[in-house]
Amino acid sequence: IRWTEGRGWHDAQLTPYGPLSLDPANMTLHYAQEIFEGLKAYRRPDGSVATFRPDANAERFQKSARRLAMPELPVDLFVEACDALVRQDKAWVPAHGGESSLYLRPFMIATEVGLGVRPANEYLFVVIASPAAAYFPGGVKPVSVWLSENYVRAVPGGMGFAKTGGNYAASLLAQAEAAEKGCDQVVWLDALEHKWVEEMGGMNLYFVYGNRIVTPELTGSLLAGITRDSLLKLAKDLGYESQEGRISTEEWKRDTESGALTEVFACGTAAVITPVGSVKSAGGEWTQGDGEPGELTLKLRKALLDIQTGVAADEHGWMHQLG
Ligand code: PMP
DSSP, rough: EEETTEEEEOOOOOSSOOOOOOOBBBHHHOOOOOOOOOEEEEEEESEEEEEEEEEHHHHHHHHHHHHHTTTOOOOHHHHHHHHHHHTTTTGSEEEEEHEEEEEEEEEEEEEEEEEEESSEEEEEEEEEEEEESSSSTTOOOOOEEEEEOOSOOOTSSSSSSSSOOHHHHHHHHHHHHHHHHHEEEEEEEOOSOOBBBBETTTTTEEEEEEEEEEEEOSSSSSSOOHHHHHHHHHHTTTTEEEEEOOHHHHHHHHHHTTTTTOEEEEEEEEEEEEEEEEEEEETTEEEOOSSSSOOHHHHHHHHHHHHHHHHOTTTTEEOOOOO
């Protein structure tokens, strides 16, 4: 779907997959007006297909668009575009049974040609899709994380809450540093004090204190994950207390060592829920749990996947059924 200044959204088209042709002076290539989303379509036991909370992705896409001075795509157009692609590619949605899905990647770029820093006057919204296998084919494996103090992902007033490529470019070097330290993932801390835990590579974090789960509050510099939001609600349904709060790296270490913090996990569309098994930082390292995923981690993971794959009742009306 295209957007042109003065005309708005127009020319929705379903076309075969293929390269985009871009002028070398395309404004996105120089000034990075680009935003994207990620969501999944799952096959249900009766063979039908449904996407998980596409309206939530559409709303986040609007917030990202506002931050990058791009036009907002109406929620219904976003959802209709995803629906049209899933219907077209329905055969590519894997069979019900595992955790496989059809991953959808909606994105928007500026298409105006010109050099000069200002919002473009033409944009293109596109959705592509790819079948996604279970993230952990061998079962859920705890990941090791590196607390990044040298690099920050986002700053107050910046673009951290937006899903834009620049945030991911900013994360690559820190991810490489995490790998050098022998860790699977980087954990981002706040930009001012390098003390407050924000999020993991492409996932939000949860801290389990007995029957209370806490996730870092939305400060504006982390992404408001849709999985994160769903788990705040789902944990309550299961009789746990769930809340947003602030967790410092010292508390993380201290509460793990005292036994008060029983499990830590990360959550996002790609891996659903992933336990954190060990933590390394310039100031020390510690083990989280006994090398196996925690009990609540697995319980929440199953509760969420059961809704997504159509095995459990969808009490919150999260599934968008496509027939
Ligand atoms: N944080 C970041 C930086 C991400 O890229 C993602 C993945 N979109 C998440 C958190 C988790 O968000 P969601 O649950 O919407 O996938």
